[in-house]
Amino acid sequence: MKLFTVGPTEMYDEIKFVGGRQVPYFRTKEFSDVMLSIDCLLKKYLHTSRESKIIYLTASGTGAMEATVMNCLNNKDKILIINGGTFGERFKKICDSYSLNSSEIKLGTNEALTETHLSRYDNCGFSVLLVNLHETSTGQLYDIKMISKFCKKNNMYLIVDAISTFLCDAYHMDENDIDVTIISSQKGLCVAPGMSMVAINSRILKERVMNNNVKSVYFDFNNYISNIERGQTPFTPAVGICMQIYQALKMIDKLGLEIYLETIEKKAIDFRARIGKLPLTIPKYPLSNAITPIIFKKPIAIDIFESLKNEYDMMVNPTGGVNEDYILRIAHIGSNDFEDQKKLVECIRKILVRYE
Numbered sequence: 001m002k003l004f005t006v007g008p009t010e011m012y013d014e015i016k017f018v019g020g021r022q023v024p025y026f027r028t029k030e031f032s033d034v035m036l037s038i039d040c041l042l043k044k045y046l047h048t049s050r051e052s053k054i055i056y057l058t059a060s061g062t063g064a065m066e067a068t069v070m071n072c073l074n075n076k077d078k079i080l081i082i083n084g085g086t087f088g089e090r091f092k093k094i095c096d097s098y099s100l101n102s103s104e105i106k107l108g109t110n111e112a113l114t115e116t117h118l119s120r121y122d123n124c125g126f127s128v129l130l131v132n133l134h135e136t137s138t139g140q141l142y143d144i145k146m147i148s149k150f151c152k153k154n155n156m157y158l159i160v161d162a163i164s165t166f167l168c169d170a171y172h173m174d175e176n177d178i179d180v181t182i183i184s185s186q187k188g189l190c191v192a193p194g195m196s197m198v199a200i201n202s203r204i205l206k207e208r209v210m211n212n213n214v215k216s217v218y219f220d221f222n223n224y225i226s227n228i229e230r231g232q233t234p235f236t237p238a239v240g241i242c243m244q245i246y247q248a249l250k251m252i253d254k255l256g257l258e259i260y261l262e263t264i265e266k267k268a269i270d271f272r273a274r275i276g277k278l279p280l281t282i283p284k285y286p287l288s289n290a291i292t293p294i295i296f297k298k299p300i301a302i303d304i305f306e307s308l309k310n311e312y313d314m315m316v317n318p319t320g321g322v323n324e325d326y327i328l329r330i331a332h333i334g335s336n337d338f339e340d341q342k343k344l345v346e347c348i349r350k351i352l353v354r355y356e
Contacts, residue, residue, distance in 0.1 A: 001309075002336070004316045004344055006136060006164055006291050007186035008193060009334030015191050018247045023240040031239070032231025034246050039228060041249040045257055046166070046181055046199050048173040053205055055198040055224040058238045061163045061184040064196035066094050067219040068159060068180055072200075072208050073100060073128060080105065080126045080156070082113060082147075085137035086320065087161065091130045102130075109323070112285035113142045118150040128157045134165035134288040137319065139329060141169060141288040148176040157204055163187055163196075167252070168264055168290035168333055179204040187290070190334050191244035195237065265289045267332040267341060274345040275330075278352060291317065291329045294348075299325035304351050312347045 003010040011019075024031060039054055046052075057064055073079065073095075079102035081091045088104070095102040103126075105117050129151050134141045144160075151158040159180040162171055166181070167188025173181050179201050186193040200209060200221070214220045223234045252260050268289040272282060281295045296304070301319065305328055308314040317329035330344070 001313045001315055002340065002344075003334065004314060004330050004336060004340075006317055006329065006331040006333065007184070009186065009190045009331060010336050011190055011192075012248075012251065012335045014247055014251060015244050018244050019192060019240060021243075024243070026237065026239045026242075027232070031242075035228065035231040035233075035242065038242065038246050038249060039231075041253060042183075042197065042199070045249075045252070046171065046173045046183075047175060048181070048199055048201065051202050052173075053200050053225045054228065055200070055221050056228065056233050056237060056242075057196045057198065057219075057224075058194060058233075058236070059196050060193065061161070061182065061196050062090060062094075063219075064182045064184065064198050065091060065161060067216075067221070068182055068198055069094050069098060069100070069130075070214050070216060070219055071212055071221040072157070072159060072180055072204055073098075074208070074212060075100060077101065077127045078125050079103070079128045079130060080121055082129070082131040082142065083107065084111075084113065084132075084140055084142075085135040087132040087136055091132065091161070095130075107140075110283055110285065112140065113146075115146055115150075118146070122150075122154060124154075126154060126156055128159060130159050130161075132161040132163075134162070134169070134290060136164040136291070136329075137321075138285075139283060139287050139291050139293040140285045141165060143286070144176050144178075148178070152177055157208075164290050165288055167260070169288050170261060173199065174201070185241055185245055188333060189245055189248045191248050192241050194241045195245065261289070264332055267336070267338065268292060270338055271330060271332060271341045271345070274342065275348070278345070278349055280352075290333055291331045293319070293327050293329050296326050296328075298355060300355055301326050301328050304328060304348065307351045308344075308347060311351075314344055314347060316344075 081104040083104040084107040157179045161182045163184045164187045166183045181199040185191045185195040227234045319327040
């Protein structure tokens with residue numbers, strides 16, 4: 001089965017090799033050295049200061065989102081959430097579950113986030129903005145410079161879920177005054193799911209994380225911060241996935257980040273050019289290089305998903321909710337190349353003929 005999905009991705013052979021090896025014991029200097037190398041490389045690719053701290057959670061991205069809310073926000077905050085799809089909605093649900101004061105900018109189908117949306121909330125007393133920078137459920141990539149400018153103007157913390165944009169699109173944490181970045185193992189890193197990381201800059205670390213009395217044992221960030229100083233986590237991590245992350249980061253370091261990102265961008269451009277010759281459309285709002293949503297004129301998306309899976313051994317991302325019958329999402333990350341994309345487009349073309 002060939003994966004054209006945004007996570008898990010079609011993994012590189014070097015990662016699969018590491019995944020097939022014996023998982024090492026981890027309370028050792030050797031594993032600590034691996035974790036410290038991971039820490040250094042992640043900060044390098046997040047473009048954040050060495051003074052920033054990274055939390056290593058054995059949890060899904062949603063676990064990291066909730067842990068971030070627990071550690072970085074409090075009941076005095078007035079929170080603004082950009083809700084452009086499934087994952088923006090998830091931030092809202094998390095805030096509601098903790099009875100936090102939150103409002104949302106709710107975007108409609110095919111609606112791009114603009115300065116007008118944000119300006120309505122100028123000088124309204126908001127203290128934090130939560131955003132899934134690439135809303136994976138729709139493919140929309142929000143303008144981080146626009147969002148950062150708004151937060152800076154209103155003296156707000158900026159917390160970014162970058163799970164499906166990090167190592168897919170250019171990402172500069174410090175340059176854009178991002179206080180917290182949430183990432184996961186199975187997207188741009190192209191390794192197995194199971195690890196999520198939260199990068200925290202010194203401002204929010206000192207003003208919030210170190211002073212919040214978190215009612216949790218497992219998700220208390222301060223415990224993780226003290227442990228990573230020695231290259232460890234307070235609880236058993238997904239050791240095998242950590243080893244895969246280490247291999248992935250070494251691969252990127254050897255290749256060069258710019259070349260790695262350029263390859264993904266070229267695959268996205270290539271796919272969108274090829275798919276443009278078929279009787280379907282793609283959204284007009286800005287898209288991440290990670291995925292391309294393809295929109296069918298008839299409610300046949302589920303049928304095409306099943307045909308690709310069952311007849312051609314190709315797996316793409318279906319879309320839930322109101323768009324499930326009309327939209328599929330195709331990922332451009334992982335080891336798939338231009339020839340693989342060409343074959344996928346040809347298979348979609350063959351299936352579409354049945355519906356003419």
